[in-house]
Amino acid sequence: MLAHASTSIPSIDASATPAQLRRFFYAAYCDTPTPLRWLSAVRPYVCPFDKLLQFVRDGADVLDVGCGAGSLLALLAAMKKIRRGVGCDVTAAPLESARAAAQRLGAENILTFELIRSVAEAPEGPFDTVAMVDVLHHVPPRDRSDVFAAAVRRVKPGGVFLYKDMTARPGGRRLAHNIDDYIFTREWVEQVPEGAVEAWAGDHRLTLVHDEYLPRLIYGHELRVFQRPER
Numbered sequence: 001m002l003a004h005a006s007t008s009i010p011s012i013d014a015s016a017t018p019a020q021l022r023r024f025f026y027a028a029y030c031d032t033p034t035p036l037r038w039l040s041a042v043r044p045y046v047c048p049f050d051k052l053l054q055f056v057r058d059g060a061d062v063l064d065v066g067c068g069a070g071s072l073l074a075l076l077a078a079m080k081k082i083r084r085g086v087g088c089d090v091t092a093a094p095l096e097s098a099r100a101a102a103q104r105l106g107a108e109n110i111l112t113f114e115l116i117r118s119v120a121e122a123p124e125g126p127f128d129t130v131a132m133v134d135v136l137h138h139v140p141p142r143d144r145s146d147v148f149a150a151a152v153r154r155v156k157p158g159g160v161f162l163y164k165d166m167t168a169r170p171g172g173r174r175l176a177h178n179i180d181d182y183i184f185t186r187e188w189v190e191q192v193p194e195g196a197v198e199a200w201a202g203d204h205r206l207t208l209v210h211d212e213y214l215p216r217l218i219y220g221h222e223l224r225v226f227q228r229p230e231r
């Protein structure tokens, strides 16, 4: 039984502004303790969710690797854009928020969230879309190519791998991210070096179909969309 049964969640669509997304997240994550609820709500001002949505095909089956509290899947389900969404993460607490939000959205039949010990344990799929948003900078550099390989292996032929992570350059934006992550996780993270993701994708015969650098406030984001060939 959810605590605030009457919370109404504003509807959203692909043209939603950060302010509309803030109101959406604040309502959908009403079961998440403050300050995490508040942080989820303000994230659209610094994280370009609006840019990610367009790369998920209507009716897609989506795996979100390192989904955290499931913001991306919550958005996709609320927009009725996906057929099914599976989120997995190595940390249990945010998955509780993700499940509660799915219930608030009436999307518990579409969205499921699984605790895993490594990406090797994620559902096999294959999926139309596999997303990995702001995960790799938390993975030790020596393990990154394996985590990447395990994620992209779950993309269907013709499907899409949607990658977004914090930029390594310019140094000012990298530092802003380092300080931010240090405050919230006590971890001085190491961003993924320029070109690394493209090189790993090449090893797995993925084609780069979209490449964008997205500055937001004091932060910078690297968006890459890869497609697996049909055969």
Ligand SMILES: C[S@@+](CC[C@H](N)C(=O)[O-])C[C@H]1O[C@@H](n2cnc3c(N)ncnc32)[C@H](O)[C@@H]1O
Residues within 6 Å of the ligand: 065, 066, 067, 068, 069, 070, 071, 072, 088, 089, 090, 091, 094, 118, 119, 132, 133, 134, 135, 138, 139, 147
């Ligand atoms: C900054 S959060 C991003 C969460 C979510 N993708 C989002 O954008 O809201 C990073 C997440 O990656 C998860 N993570 C770190 N290493 C991971 C790994 N090896 N496999 C799966 N998830 C991992 C963390 O537990 C955390 O929830």
